Amino acid sequence: MTETVASPRTQQDSTLEHSKIRVSADEVAAYDHSGRQPVLLGFFIAVVWLLVGTVLGDISSFKFDRPDLLSEQAYLTFGRIRPAHLNVMVYGWASTAMFSISLWLMPRLCRTRLRWATAATAGILIWTLGLAVGTVLLIAGYSDGLEWLELDGQWADPLLVAGAALVGASIWRTLAARRVHHLYVSVWYVAASYPWFLIIFIAGNLPIYQGVESAAVNWFYAHNALGLWLTTINLGLIYYLLPKIIGRPIYSYWLSLVGFWGLALFYALNGMHHLIGGPLPSWMIATSITASIMMIIPVVAVGINQHMTVVGRFGAMRYSPALTLAVIAAMSYTAVSLQGILTALVSVNRITHFTHWTIAHSHLGLYMFVTLSLFGGMYYILPRVLKKEWPSTRLVRAHILLVGGGMILYVVALGIGGVLQGLSLLAPSEGFEVSVTSTRPWLLMRSVAAVIISAGHIVFAYHAYLLAFTHRGSLTRQPPFFELKPVLVKKRAP
Amino acid sequence: MLANSFVIILLSLAVGIPPLIFLFMALTSGQFDHVDAMADSIFEADEMRYFRPWENRKQAQQRLEQHGGLLNNPNREWERWL
Ligand code: HEM
Ligand code: HEM
Numbered sequence: 098m099t100e101t102v103a104s105p106r107t108q109q110d111s112t113l114e115h116s117k118i119r120v121s122a123d124e125v126a127a128y129d130h131s132g133r134q135p136v137l138l139g140f141f142i143a144v145v146w147l148l149v150g151t152v153l154g155d156i157s158s159f160k161f162d163r164p165d166l167l168s169e170q171a172y173l174t175f176g177r178i179r180p181a182h183l184n185v186m187v188y189g190w191a192s193t194a195m196f197s198i199s200l201w202l203m204p205r206l207c208r209t210r211l212r213w214a215t216a217a218t219a220g221i222l223i224w225t226l227g228l229a230v231g232t233v234l235l236i237a238g239y240s241d242g243l244e245w246l247e248l249d250g251q252w253a254d255p256l257l258v259a260g261a262a263l264v265g266a267s268i269w270r271t272l273a274a275r276r277v278h279h280l281y282v283s284v285w286y287v288a289a290s291y292p293w294f295l296i297i298f299i300a301g302n303l304p305i306y307q308g309v310e311s312a313a314v315n316w317f318y319a320h321n322a323l324g325l326w327l328t329t330i331n332l333g334l335i336y337y338l339l340p341k342i343i344g345r346p347i348y349s350y351w352l353s354l355v356g357f358w359g360l361a362l363f364y365a366l367n368g369m370h371h372l373i374g375g376p377l378p379s380w381m382i383a384t385s386i387t388a389s390i391m392m393i394i395p396v397v398a399v400g401i402n403q404h405m406t407v408v409g410r411f412g413a414m415r416y417s418p419a420l421t422l423a424v425i426a427a428m429s430y431t432a433v434s435l436q437g438i439l440t441a442l443v444s445v446n447r448i449t450h451f452t453h454w455t456i457a458h459s460h461l462g463l464y465m466f467v468t469l470s471l472f473g474g475m476y477y478i479l480p481r482v483l484k485k486e487w488p489s490t491r492l493v494r495a496h497i498l499l500v501g502g503g504m505i506l507y508v509v510a511l512g513i514g515g516v517l518q519g520l521s522l523l524a525p526s527e528g529f530e531v532s533v534t535s536t537r538p539w540l541l542m543r544s545v546a547a548v549i550i551s552a553g554h555i556v557f558a559y560h561a562y563l564l565a566f567t568h569r570g571s572l573t574r575q576p577p578f579f580e581l582k583p584v585l586v587k588k589r590a591p
Numbered sequence: 592m593l594a595n596s597f598v599i600i601l602l603s604l605a606v607g608i609p610p611l612i613f614l615f616m617a618l619t620s621g622q623f624d625h626v627d628a629m630a631d632s633i634f635e636a637d638e639m640r641y642f643r644p645w646e647n648r649k650q651a652q653q654r655l656e657q658h659g660g661l662l663n664n665p666n667r668e669w670e671r672w673l
Binding site: 205 | 592609617625629632633634637643654655667668669672
């Protein structure tokens with residue numbers, strides 16, 4: 098009896114205390130250390146997949162300029178290389194890096210060490226094995242045939258489910274063992290993503306749907322994979338990084354909760370906007386378009402909140418690559434969502450559907466938002482877990498300028514090319530070839546961008562190698578006992 | 592013909608209803624009280640006192656007044672990269 102009465106009070110007490118008592122740097126270092134193994138493993142595997150996916154993306158892009166390129170062997174044809182690019186990037190690069198980010202964030206935010214770290218490590222390995230098997234089968238011509246769900250249902254998908262479930266188990270076990278009562282907004286985002294992903298991935302892969310229903314479930318899955326998996330973990334990370342680096346709390350904690358719950362409650366209804374114009378009941382399309390427009394609420398809430406947190410301090414970006422990337426990613430989230438809402442309107446979709454505009458949107462979302470946020474996370478997390486700083490500011494600069502500049506070119510070129518293509522496709526007087534010719538210069542520009550971005554990826558992988566496997570980053574440039582010497586800087590402020 | 596896709600309705604509910612239940616649970620367990628303290632909870636001891644090289648005089652002064660005498664960040668993380 099006494100215990101049941103006592104426990105809620107204890108929880109309340111600890112709530113009040115934890116917000117007042119700041120966690121010590123040593124304690125935080127211990128939390129980082131507890132997840133060291135799976136976090137580093139995940140990042141390592143993610144960078145390898147990034148390089149593989151880059152080669153596949155480059156080949157896919159070059160094939161638009163020279164359709165005969167590498168077409169002699171069936172496994173090098175566009176129909177295999179392109180889905181391999183999608184799956185390697187989404188499940189290999191983004192998802193594996195997101196595992197590491199979640200496993201690093203949770204102990205810090207729950208103020209306890211990572212639980213079941215070995216299960217998480219096993220999960221990452223099983224996931225990677227599943228993806229490797231699936232990708233090889235895909236290249237060999239075995240595909241489930243639904244976009245985003247191509248990986249083999251028998252050999253690859255069960256391994257992916259087991260892998261994500263193990264990582265998720267570690268996340269939820271850590272959550273259950275938390276030493277704080279209140280959940281910081283990033284915890285909501287990260288913890289919710291795992292059950293969401295498992296539900297949608299399993300449901301999407303069940304081999305029981307037929308005809309139009311199969312297409313509907315396909316896009317239910319793909320859109321939720323974007324919104325309730327790729328988006329959520331990265332927003333969770335950005336909500337942590339922005340205030341941390343800037344050194345002031347998030348502008349409005351309330352707004353951040355509105356953003357999370359808005360997404361959680363409305364996102365699932367969005368999927369059918371990928372099938373506008375398709376043979377689906379009109380109520381399904383109408384519902385999804387309405388839900389898309391309603392997404393303006395969480396999107397604007399997140400946008401305003403993140404902007405107001407950084408406003409007046411954009412100069413900080415010159416000092417922190419992690420912040421630079423997180424800020425660009427946050428802005429891109431707003432941009433891609435507004436572009437998406439526009440694209441979901443029937444009058445716009447009529448022009449842009451089946452065009453490169455959608456690819457521009459995809460990469461604005463999956464690159465400028467997701468990938469840059471992941472790079473930002475790695476710039477912040479790796480030095481803390483490895484206890485070394487990134488060795489070269491030059492390489493940081495080269496990486497960010499190459500990938501940022503390259504992707505802007507990619508998105509702008511395909512955005513313009515896509516609209517021209519769409520208008521041309523709709524013009525009754527123009528033949529189909531006109532729509533093809535009108536896009537060629539823009540596709541060439543995308544290939545130039547592809548080369549620039551690939552160079553950026555090589556620079557990043559090399560820099561990560563230097564950081565992790567050499568001693569360069571551990572050279573401290575500060576005088577001994579620097580840490581112990583508090584300095585009053587009132588006069589030094591510019 | 593597919594007039595009502597029960598699968599999609601069921602799946603949307605499976606994904607959308609649990610958050611609603613969690614929202615109510617969060618409300619009743621006081622997750623939305625003390626929001627300011629929550630926003631502050633991610634900072635380590637003394638972290639807010641680190642002198643940030645990008646802050647102007649007013650911002651540094653504000654930091655000093657709110658959090659106490661400024662300290663140098665012990666990590667080499669804020670080197671100009673651009
Ligand atoms: C080197 C950088 C990249 C290049 C050159 C590149 C290139 C391409 C190309 C050529 C396509 C096929 C477009 C088409 O079918 O018309 C494509 C599709 C796609 N890429 Fe990338 N990509 C890159 C990076 C990424 C990254 C990092 C991600 C994810 C994290 C990604 C995710 C996707 C997705 C999801 C699609 C399918 C888009 C859709 O169906 O709308 N890409 N990419
Ligand atoms: C409110 C937010 C958003 C809305 C309303 C929206 C809307 C849309 C629409 C209507 C399409 C279909 C275009 C077509 O096929 O004609 C689409 C495709 C896509 N969106 Fe979004 N979007 C949003 C946010 C995002 C975000 C945040 C991301 C990335 C993280 C993203 C990534 C993609 C991708 C990859 C596709 C292409 C899927 C494929 O064909 O393979 N979207 N979006």
